[in-house]
Amino acid sequence: MKQPIFTDEQLGIRFKNGDAEAVTLIYERYKSGLFLFCVRLLSDHAAAEDVVQETFVKMIAERTHLKNPGSLKSWMYIIARNEAFTQLHRKKGIRELNENDENIFQSDPPLTEFESRERAVILEKMLDQLLPQYKEVLMLREYESMTYDEIAVVTGTTVSAVKSRLFKARKALMERLEPLQKASAL
Amino acid sequence: MTQNEELLQRCFDGDVNDEEMKNLFVVLCKDGGLRNTFRSLQRLRRDLHSIPVPNVSPALDERIKTLNKYSLLRLLPDRPSLKKFAAKKITMSVPAIAAALLLMVIGSYFAATTIEVTPKPETEYVYVVEMPAYVVQSSYQTIKNN
Numbered sequence: 001m002k003q004p005i006f007t008d009e010q011l012g013i014r015f016k017n018g019d020a021e022a023v024t025l026i027y028e029r030y031k032s033g034l035f036l037f038c039v040r041l042l043s044d045h046a047a048a049e050d051v052v053q054e055t056f057v058k059m060i061a062e063r064t065h066l067k068n069p070g071s072l073k074s075w076m077y078i079i080a081r082n083e084a085f086t087q088l089h090r091k092k093g094i095r096e097l098n099e100n101d102e103n104i105f106q107s108d109p110p111l112t113e114f115e116s117r118e119r120a121v122i123l124e125k126m127l128d129q130l131l132p133q134y135k136e137v138l139m140l141r142e143y144e145s146m147t148y149d150e151i152a153v154v155t156g157t158t159v160s161a162v163k164s165r166l167f168k169a170r171k172a173l174m175e176r177l178e179p180l181q182k183a184s185a186l
Numbered sequence: 187m188t189q190n191e192e193l194l195q196r197c198f199d200g201d202v203n204d205e206e207m208k209n210l211f212v213v214l215c216k217d218g219g220l221r222n223t224f225r226s227l228q229r230l231r232r233d234l235h236s237i238p239v240p241n242v243s244p245a246l247d248e249r250i251k252t253l254n255k256y257s258l259l260r261l262l263p264d265r266p267s268l269k270k271f272a273a274k275k276i277t278m279s280v281p282a283i284a285a286a287l288l289l290m291v292i293g294s295y296f297a298a299t300t301i302e303v304t305p306k307p308e309t310e311y312v313y314v315v316e317m318p319a320y321v322v323q324s325s326y327q328t329i330k331n332n
Binding site: 023024027031045052056060119124147166167170174177178 | 187201230237239242249250253
């Protein structure tokens, strides 16, 4: 028998009221996106799994704090994001963000090393090198199709900061990919 | 980020109205650099979506399943009586604070006063140390006769 499709709000209400089945449905709906978001932020599969698990532990424990059941997804991403950043701080520390800083990469991946590889692999490596504050906005926009407002809520910043970070991240990636494009055209 | 770049990005992310869309179209017709940026953005999006997506491991599925199973207790609906109790607040804060202060003053007065305790009169105890022999003898005779 086919399961009825619930909206986020319906799921949120059921979850808040202590429906264990709602947890399973939420997990099934968002596991791929949430896991991908955590993997990209942490660049570590095992750590990402831990963060997803911890997110659900916290969600269950603090379900009464979910004020608006319709914003279940944002709330879940806020918890996951905070958990991932805690892990990043613990692991290597995060550079204090200077919005005016032109360099938005954590380190400089030597491009020549990747020249012979596939474009997607190169891009994945570049993503890994992005500062997490830029990486998160790009992930939430490109893979989760969140609006600027939603991203601002999840990341705890302003809409203008989201737009600016998104633009800088895209520009930096485009600039780094450009030489490869030229090389492949030759 | 220039104004046109901001507009371009919003259009790219589907965050513009019809009017802004028309304006952007006009700008794109004039500005070759912006057209290139738009093409690069499209290409970047294609590339980003071509990155292989990592699969969620069955182990994680199992972990969440177990977590859900053992957190059933925590998922039980809240007890309304507890909720009601938790929601109770001291609304008359000023009288409550005044009463607390008054209690403190009275308490400190009693703490400072030394209470005089009147000693109890000593009880006189009479101890029978030794019983005279004739008493013992007569008692023995009485018991024997009876």
